[in-house]
Amino acid sequence: MSTLSSLGAFADVAATFRAGAAGDTDAAKSCCAAVYGIDLVGLFLGDSYHPGGVDLTRRLAQLLALEPGQRVLDVASGIGTTGVVLAAEHDVEVVGVDLGAAQVAKAAARAHAAGVVDRVEFRVGDAEQLPLPNGEFDVVVSECAFCTFPDKPTAAAEAARVLRPGGRLGLTDVWLRPGRLDPELAGLAGRIACIADARPIDDTSALLEGAGFRIDTVERHDDALAVTVELVQARLRALRLLDLPLLRAFDIRRAVRVAARVADVIDRGDAGYFILTATKEAT
Numbered sequence: 001m002s003t004l005s006s007l008g009a010f011a012d013v014a015a016t017f018r019a020g021a022a023g024d025t026d027a028a029k030s031c032c033a034a035v036y037g038i039d040l041v042g043l044f045l046g047d048s049y050h051p052g053g054v055d056l057t058r059r060l061a062q063l064l065a066l067e068p069g070q071r072v073l074d075v076a077s078g079i080g081t082t083g084v085v086l087a088a089e090h091d092v093e094v095v096g097v098d099l100g101a102a103q104v105a106k107a108a109a110r111a112h113a114a115g116v117v118d119r120v121e122f123r124v125g126d127a128e129q130l131p132l133p134n135g136e137f138d139v140v141v142s143e144c145a146f147c148t149f150p151d152k153p154t155a156a157a158e159a160a161r162v163l164r165p166g167g168r169l170g171l172t173d174v175w176l177r178p179g180r181l182d183p184e185l186a187g188l189a190g191r192i193a194c195i196a197d198a199r200p201i202d203d204t205s206a207l208l209e210g211a212g213f214r215i216d217t218v219e220r221h222d223d224a225l226a227v228t229v230e231l232v233q234a235r236l237r238a239l240r241l242l243d244l245p246l247l248r249a250f251d252i253r254r255a256v257r258v259a260a261r262v263a264d265v266i267d268r269g270d271a272g273y274f275i276l277t278a279t280k281e282a283t
Contacts, residue, residue: 061090064139066139072086072139077098083107104123136162138168147198148194152207153210166280167280174273208276212281236255236256
């Protein structure tokens with residue numbers, strides 16, 4: 001998809017949401033999935049679509065002590081960067097699940113290009129209703145996605161359900177101090193920016209413990225989020241200089257404003273990024 005058609009697709013998605021989906025969690029999930037399926041997003045976020053990129057994925061894999069032959073589920077697998085890296089570098093078998101059909105198609109193409117199709121597959125599916133049997137996996141990972149799930153307790157319970165007893169969970173995600181967002185960031189724009197429904201680390205830990213996990217490791221990587229937002233700001237400013245007609249439909253000025261507000265939240269120390277690993281306790 002060209003940059004111009006990507007801008008048009010983004011505008012169409014936003015218009016559809018504003019027309020009738022506000023307040024509907026299913027529509028919000030679908031809208032976010034549609035946005036992240038647009039090629040233009042890669043121009044803003046880079047190849048991994050999450051702070052820290054492949055380096056942070058490798059750190060997560062190290063903390064999880066992945067072993068060859070383990071079965072790994074990547075929840076909200078996006079364009080497949082995490083799943084392909086884990087399969088290629090740790091010889092694990094990966095299933096990726098994402099709500100966006102466009103992301104699943106891109107992820108499958110990435111796996112084929114990397115030569116790991118024998119160890120990686122991607123499916124359309126919802127993190128809150130995983131289309132997978134109980135106890136199927138040794139490890140579940142999810143990068144920069146848990147904060148976007150409307151029903152986090154259900155998503156946590158689903159992750160626990162598909163893990164074997166003693167299985168490991170690994171998250172990289174945004175954290176946020178409560179009550180620190182203005183109304184614009186608390187809405188759809190903030191949800192797409194992965195900040196609107198982020199929680200404090202302690203809240204996420206407690207939620208996972210309620211789903212039957214024991215927290216093993218928590219690491220702060222706040223700089224990774226700050227670097228990502230700086231990159232997005234720079235690319236948005238460059239795109240605004242093009243002054244193309246479809247940029248007006250995309251509302252590039254609002255995007256620049258939203259990115260600046262997210263940067264302010266980070267600069268105040270009210271948001272950041274973290275890695276968390278946990279173990280499913282035997283029942």
